[in-house]
Amino acid sequence: MKTIIILADGAADEPIAQLGNKTPLQAARKPYIDMLAAKGKSGELDTIPKGFKPGSEIANLSVLGYDVPKVFEGRGSLEAASMGVDILPGEMAMRCNLICIEDSKIKNHSAGHISSEEAAELIRFLDKELNDGKVSFYPGVSYRHLLKLKGGNKNIDCVAPHDVLGTPFEDVLIKAEVPEAQESADYLNKLIYKSQELLKDHLVNIKRIAEGKDPANSIWPWSPGYRPQMQTLQELFGVRSGSVISAVDLIMGIGVYAGLKQIHVEGATGLYDTNYEGKAEAAIEALKTDDFVYLHIEASDEAGHEGDYELKTKTIEYLDDRVVRHIYDATKDWSEPVTIAILPDHPTPCALRTHTSKPVPFLIYRSDAEAGADNVQAYDEFESPKGASGLLHGKEFMELLFSGK
Numbered sequence: 001m002k003t004i005i006i007l008a009d010g011a012a013d014e015p016i017a018q019l020g021n022k023t024p025l026q027a028a029r030k031p032y033i034d035m036l037a038a039k040g041k042s043g044e045l046d047t048i049p050k051g052f053k054p055g056s057e058i059a060n061l062s063v064l065g066y067d068v069p070k071v072f073e074g075r076g077s078l079e080a081a082s083m084g085v086d087i088l089p090g091e092m093a094m095r096c097n098l099i100c101i102e103d104s105k106i107k108n109h110s111a112g113h114i115s116s117e118e119a120a121e122l123i124r125f126l127d128k129e130l131n132d133g134k135v136s137f138y139p140g141v142s143y144r145h146l147l148k149l150k151g152g153n154k155n156i157d158c159v160a161p162h163d164v165l166g167t168p169f170e171d172v173l174i175k176a177e178v179p180e181a182q183e184s185a186d187y188l189n190k191l192i193y194k195s196q197e198l199l200k201d202h203l204v205n206i207k208r209i210a211e212g213k214d215p216a217n218s219i220w221p222w223s224p225g226y227r228p229q230m231q232t233l234q235e236l237f238g239v240r241s242g243s244v245i246s247a248v249d250l251i252m253g254i255g256v257y258a259g260l261k262q263i264h265v266e267g268a269t270g271l272y273d274t275n276y277e278g279k280a281e282a283a284i285e286a287l288k289t290d291d292f293v294y295l296h297i298e299a300s301d302e303a304g305h306e307g308d309y310e311l312k313t314k315t316i317e318y319l320d321d322r323v324v325r326h327i328y329d330a331t332k333d334w335s336e337p338v339t340i341a342i343l344p345d346h347p348t349p350c351a352l353r354t355h356t357s358k359p360v361p362f363l364i365y366r367s368d369a370e371a372g373a374d375n376v377q378a379y380d381e382f383e384s385p386k387g388a389s390g391l392l393h394g395k396e397f398m399e400l401l402f403s404g405k
Contacts, residue, residue, distance in 0.1 A: 001291070001402075002292075003292045003341070004287060004294075004295060005294050005342075007251075007297065007343065008297055008344050009300060009344060010344055010348030011344040014351060016350060018309060023381055023382075024300070024309060024312040025380040028313045028316035028320070029317055029320070032325045034378045037363045037376050039365055040366065042361065042385075042387025043361075044359040045062075047059040047346055047359070049069060052069075052072075054346045054355040055160060056355070057072070060251060061254060062345075063343065064294070066230065067395070071229065073154075076092075076094040076223055077093040077253075079095060079144070081252075082252030082255075083146060085146060087226065090151060091148050091152070092148070092149045093148050093224070093227075094188075094223060094225075096145045097110070097111075098110075098143045098220075099161050099219070100218075101218045106164055108165065109143065111215065112214030113143065113302075119142060119143060134151070135147065140249045141247065147191075147221050149184065151184075152224065153178075154224040154225050155177040155180065158174050158224060162354055173192065200217055232257075236398075237402050241292070242261070243262070243263050243290050243292075244256075244260040245263045245296065246298070247274060251296040261286075266278060271299055272299045272315050274297070274298070277326065279295060280323045280327055283295045284326070284331065299319075300312055300344070304347075304348030305353050305354065307353045309350040324342070338367045339364065339366050339367070342363050343361065347360065362384065364400065364401060
């Protein structure tokens with residue numbers, strides 16, 4: 001059996017008045033996804049364990065069947081694995097965004113979706129200026145980067161910048177959760193202020209402002225942790241071979257710890273203009289030799305963070321026509337059965353512009369199963385929960401996926 005999960009990051013939403021009180025999933029024209037729902041089995045998955053915030057790191061670990069409270073060690077440590085950066089004993093890793101601050105408020109979490117080339121120049125500059133033997137910076141993709149801190153204490157309260165858009169940045173600076181972490185909190189906050197002084201007059205930002213773009217005028221470290229201890233998917237579910245495809249270091253890093261091979265697709269951006277066809281073709285090729293593929297598409301999540309319901313609807317239509325259609329058409333007549341699962345990791349409602357913890361709809365289609373496992377005829381937040389699989393939690397989704405039922 002060949003198995004692929006197509007993860008439509010943040011695709012779930014709430015009804016939107018401008019869409020006739022439909023969600024983007026309901027409003028989008030998605031004949032292939034709806035066809036798979038009609039032929040397969042549907043349900044809901046609770047991806048956010050109690051006590052955790054609905055971040056993509058938490059949700060994707062849950063989708064893949066991990067016991068989050070046992071394995072989670074922060075977003076930065078996962079992204080480090082994708083970047084080939086070792087987290088040594090005594091080191092703490094953190095995601096480090098380049099953000100735009102305007103009038104002392106967090107304008108956006110992405111510095112206007114800065115290019116990877118511009119961002120790398122800024123991160124290398126900051127590492128040269130701020131690396132005192134204790135802290136180091138590593139460039140990633142677009143606004144997503146890595147910070148390592150020797151002797152850092154992870155018991156600090158950090159907020160994700162996409163959760164506090166429009167908030168005065170000084171109101172959401174890092175706070176110590178225990179007295180032993182105060183030194184780390186103070187040190188990181190000083191880095192934020194120093195980065196603002198260093199970045200404001202950098203040539204990259206001067207050029208961006210001249211072009212009418214948002215400057216990357218501050219760093220924002222968050223999601224601290226140490227090196228995680230995770231079993232592979234082979235150890236957990238008997239997955240003999242697998243690959244991960246994504247434009248996002250976080251997902252690639254989870255894949256590394258899960259024992260999956262990284263497949264990098266040229267033109268994969270993590271935005272609406274990503275190389276959908278390239279990702280689909282890479283997934284098809286990987287399925288020819290691997291048992292499992294985790295195909296992650298970020299575009300809908302970014303549209304949700306922008307509050308752009310029209311763009312979010314379009315990204316779902318792109319997913320259907322430029323990814324799902326190609327994968328279904330290429331694999332439907334294979335002699336070996338193919339299972340296709342589609343789901344988001346979490347909702348990213350356009351009205352809120354951030355993640356929520358609501359369960360997400362899923363579908364599982366098996367090429368060797370009789371059509372119509374339940375009466376669901378469309379894939380969305382309201383039809384899918386009526387499916388035969390009901391509401392699942394944690395590893396129950398992966399167990400169902402590999403059960404063949």
